[in-house]
Amino acid sequence: MLILKAVALGAMHGYAxxxxxQQISRDVLQVQQGSLYPALHKLENKGWLAAExxxxxxxxxxxxxxxxxxxxxxxxxxxxxxxxxxxxxxxIMRMSE
Amino acid sequence: xxxxxxxxxxRRLNAELHxxxxxxxxxxxxxxxxxxxxxxxxxxxxxxxxxGETQIAEDxxxxxxxxxxxxxxxxxxxxxxxxxxxxxxxxxxxxxIALAISTNTLIFSGVHALxxxxxxxxxxxxxxxxxxxxxxxxxxxxxTRELQLWQSSQxxxxxxxxxxxxxxxxxxxxxxLALFGVLMTPPAFSALEVxxxxxxxxxxxxxxxxxDHVVVLSDSLWRDRFGAxxxxxxxxxxxxxxxxxxxxxxxxxxAFPERQYRLWVPATLESGVFQKFPDAHFLRPIGRLRPDxxxxxxxxxxxxxxxRFAELDPYSQRTVFSKPLAxxxxxxxxxxxxxxxxxxxxxxxxxxxxxxxxxxARGTARYREFAVRVALGAARFRLVQLLVVESGxxxxxxxxxxxxxxxxxxxxxxxxxxxxxxxxxTTRINGPVLLFALGISMATGLLFGLAPAVLxxxxxxxxxxxxxxxxxxxxxxxxxxxxxxxxEAALSVxxxxxxxxxxxxxxxxxSINPGFRPEHVLTASVAMNEASYPDEGKMLRFTRTVLExxxxxxxxxxxxxxxxxxxxxQGWGNSYEVEGHPAQPGKSYVxxxxxxxxxxxxxxxxxxxxxxxxxxxxxxxxxxAAIVNETLARRFWPNETAIGKRIRYDQDWLTIRGVVADxxxxxxxxxxxxxIYIPYEQLPPGLMKFLxxxxxxxxxxxxxxxxxxxxxxxxxxxxxxxxxxxxxxxLERMITESYAQSRLRTALLVVFSxxxxxxxxxxxxxxxxxxxxxxxxxxxxxxxxxxxxGSVIQMVIxxxxxxxxxxxxxxxxxxxxxxxxxxxxxFGVADYDPLAFTFAAGALIAVAVAATLxxxxxxxxxxxxxxxxxx
Numbered sequence: 019m020l021i022l023k024a025v026a027l028g029a030m031h032g033y034a035x036x037x038x039x040q041q042i043s044r045d046v047l048q049v050q051q052g053s054l055y056p057a058l059h060k061l062e063n064k065g066w067l068a069a070e071x072x073x074x075x076x077x078x079x080x081x082x083x084x085x086x087x088x089x090x091x092x093x094x095x096x097x098x099x100x101x102x103x104x105x106x107x108x109x110i111m112r113m114s115e
Numbered sequence: 116x117x118x119x120x121x122x123x124x125x126r127r128l129n130a131e132l133h134x135x136x137x138x139x140x141x142x143x144x145x146x147x148x149x150x151x152x153x154x155x156x157x158x159x160x161x162x163x164x165x166x167g168e169t170q171i172a173e174d175x176x177x178x179x180x181x182x183x184x185x186x187x188x189x190x191x192x193x194x195x196x197x198x199x200x201x202x203x204x205x206x207x208x209x210x211x212i213a214l215a216i217s218t219n220t221l222i223f224s225g226v227h228a229l230x231x232x233x234x235x236x237x238x239x240x241x242x243x244x245x246x247x248x249x250x251x252x253x254x255x256x257x258x259t260r261e262l263q264l265w266q267s268s269q270x271x272x273x274x275x276x277x278x279x280x281x282x283x284x285x286x287x288x289x290x291x292l293a294l295f296g297v298l299m300t301p302p303a304f305s306a307l308e309v310x311x312x313x314x315x316x317x318x319x320x321x322x323x324x325x326x327d328h329v330v331v332l333s334d335s336l337w338r339d340r341f342g343a344x345x346x347x348x349x350x351x352x353x354x355x356x357x358x359x360x361x362x363x364x365x366x367x368x369x370a371f372p373e374r375q376y377r378l379w380v381p382a383t384l385e386s387g388v389f390q391k392f393p394d395a396h397f398l399r400p401i402g403r404l405r406p407d408x409x410x411x412x413x414x415x416x417x418x419x420x421x422x423r424f425a426e427l428d429p430y431s432q433r434t435v436f437s438k439p440l441a442x443x444x445x446x447x448x449x450x451x452x453x454x455x456x457x458x459x460x461x462x463x464x465x466x467x468x469x470x471x472x473x474x475x476a477r478g479t480a481r482y483r484e485f486a487v488r489v490a491l492g493a494a495r496f497r498l499v500q501l502l503v504v505e506s507g508x509x510x511x512x513x514x515x516x517x518x519x520x521x522x523x524x525x526x527x528x529x530x531x532x533x534x535x536x537x538x539x540x541t542t543r544i545n546g547p548v549l550l551f552a553l554g555i556s557m558a559t560g561l562l563f564g565l566a567p568a569v570l571x572x573x574x575x576x577x578x579x580x581x582x583x584x585x586x587x588x589x590x591x592x593x594x595x596x597x598x599x600x601x602x603e604a605a606l607s608v609x610x611x612x613x614x615x616x617x618x619x620x621x622x623x624x625x626s627i628n629p630g631f632r633p634e635h636v637l638t639a640s641v642a643m644n645e646a647s648y649p650d651e652g653k654m655l656r657f658t659r660t661v662l663e664x665x666x667x668x669x670x671x672x673x674x675x676x677x678x679x680x681x682x683x684x685q686g687w688g689n690s691y692e693v694e695g696h697p698a699q700p701g702k703s704y705v706x707x708x709x710x711x712x713x714x715x716x717x718x719x720x721x722x723x724x725x726x727x728x729x730x731x732x733x734x735x736x737x738x739x740a741a742i743v744n745e746t747l748a749r750r751f752w753p754n755e756t757a758i759g760k761r762i763r764y765d766q767d768w769l770t771i772r773g774v775v776a777d778x779x780x781x782x783x784x785x786x787x788x789x790x791i792y793i794p795y796e797q798l799p800p801g802l803m804k805f806l807x808x809x810x811x812x813x814x815x816x817x818x819x820x821x822x823x824x825x826x827x828x829x830x831x832x833x834x835x836x837x838x839x840x841x842x843x844x845x846l847e848r849m850i851t852e853s854y855a856q857s858r859l860r861t862a863l864l865v866v867f868s869x870x871x872x873x874x875x876x877x878x879x880x881x882x883x884x885x886x887x888x889x890x891x892x893x894x895x896x897x898x899x900x901x902x903x904x905g906s907v908i909q910m911v912i913x914x915x916x917x918x919x920x921x922x923x924x925x926x927x928x929x930x931x932x933x934x935x936x937x938x939x940x941x942f943g944v945a946d947y948d949p950l951a952f953t954f955a956a957g958a959l960i961a962v963a964v965a966a967t968l969x970x971x972x973x974x975x976x977x978x979x980x981x982x983x984x985x986x
Contacts, residue, residue, distance in 0.1 A: 032135060033142040052166035055136065056174040063178065081135045
């Protein structure tokens, strides 16, 4: 879901996605950077991301991922679920006070 | 990208993946350098932060979802390489499998065509035929009177009718063609429920006097003689010199009762021959059971009806039983075909044992390779997969080759079996047969591949990279090899013993003396049709002319005429009375009546035991004479002469003129019935016009067959150019054709057992070579310690013999047990025929010794020094 969100704003290559995730989460999520790629490929196989090779900012060839229509639908569904879950959790947390 | 595309883009995807990951690491390093880190440190830090590239790349590849297939493809290519490295071994295995699968496919195609393919009628298992049984002779036909009784009373069948075969001569469309057709009552045809492909089938309005000269053609006749002309309905043709109108053509796969019957005409029970001889038994009832009637109910009704009718008609004191139509045509071939199927099944198992031992030997030689794979992290499953892929490849290659061989074999089988297995010409490699071949190929691959694979994989994992080839684990491989040899020996001996049984039985059968001299005897079958021969006068003129002219052929020594020729498949059973020996109340004597001309006994060389043969003087106006065979004479007059006694089968008493030796009439392996020979010319006019139309002209002479045949044909043609000669066959051939099925069976089994022996030889040779190779060190030690080379040879051969003999004994015991099931197919040999079994055991032992000889000699030639050198 996080990857889908990161890519929602525009096509990005893997390094940029990883940078963006680190940036947004304010370094709370620390994972081995490479482990991003199996996830990216899985999302691509599922049809939620579409990939294209293009020229990066530095002039080298890179693989760019963008959100597909299916992916957007999936992202919306997952965020809705997440909101619901988060709402429920915080409701329970508030309850015990 | 879809899964399929990912499968084929493997290489490109891997390159892209590598580039993608590289890009990330490079950018990370760049960023770090931009922040001030030294290039080398930046590189190292980037790689660290990224994570293990190999692992990540592997995870990415796993996500692709094609790992399973890719590993399979990889194993496949590897297997091809490995198999290609040892061509002789691979070729042996493939050939063994090909032979086994080809024979199995071949026999199965026969089984499918003759036993499994559904009959060409809708819901065929509701079709039943009725048969009578009288005095032990079963499959007796019904008479017209009986049939009409049954027709009016029965309730179980929704359609019930009858049919009878008849010979026809088709004229007016090219050369006169003699063929077989069927007279059918309309309900019989509608019981089959098959519509015509063109025109219509026989209907109720066709079986009326004056309206019954219509004919339905078979597809093959329509194509052969009418050029597949679609306007053929309504056209007129001449059958037996009478005009018939074509009303329809049947579909190509329709046949009734068998493919050799090529046209159908209505049987009009109210007129013609049916009313002239209402008590003659030649009609075969057939019907379609009502949907709500079970076979049990049918049998109950049959019993009740036959009891009731027996009280009405003294001649019908017999039991009637029903048989499903499928059973009628397939019953006789089921047992032989299944026996053949079992035989080739054994062959397949032997081939599997062979290939299994080959793979096992190869597997143990590759322990080291497998150990390396295990060390590199291969799961046991992968090792097994690799070996199974190899064996699968062998199996499918062998299978494909086998199917190719089988398709050639099918053609041979069709021609060879044409006379003995009716319907065999429809055998083909079709869908179900191919499926079967594929199925057994895969099963074979699994069978011979799995056990060695598991064994080898298990050992490889356990042993690791231990040095040297000798260890306790070897013993299980050796044990398996020895077991395989024993199994092969057992199966081979069973096949050879089986072949021996059938061969012995066949030799017995074919050497039976038929009771007459068939050599140099030629027979021609002709039919005098009603239109050209309306009365006995014309018939006799023809027969006398033909006999006279035939006698004049140079080189001909005797001529004769008979209505029911031995080994023609025809007979005429009738009841008879003996003066002074009344039959028991409610029973009657039955004999075969044989109208023959005066030269008959001379032409066939039948010995005359008492009295004299017929002469020309025995014509229609002379006192009635008869000649009986020994069986009949012995029955009534065992201690006195039969000459002068009187018997009759019809109105008039006949005086017995002579007694002749018994001859075999229908089959060599059947006992002779009582027979009454009567002079052909003394047939009562009604019977002569009914039974005497179809005759065999017999000549015995010293000419070559071809010369006599053309001369005889010429004589008949001169006597009447419109008559077609149906068959012109040497009598010897008629006899050999009577046991053609036995011959085919035996030939096939002999071929299979030879293949089995070759398999066994190759298998034993392979295993012994392997074992000898494994024990080189031990042999070297023995030789070094002073053992003679001869004793080494002895040791090797003894080893092979022990295992083989165990297998042989097991095989013979099983064979004796199984022989019981084929007892019905054997003639004159016991189940455990000592000759066949001894021969089989001997053959196998000889093969085992011969196959072991080369490895044994090789072992004896081992140089102790080289073998003892540590590897």
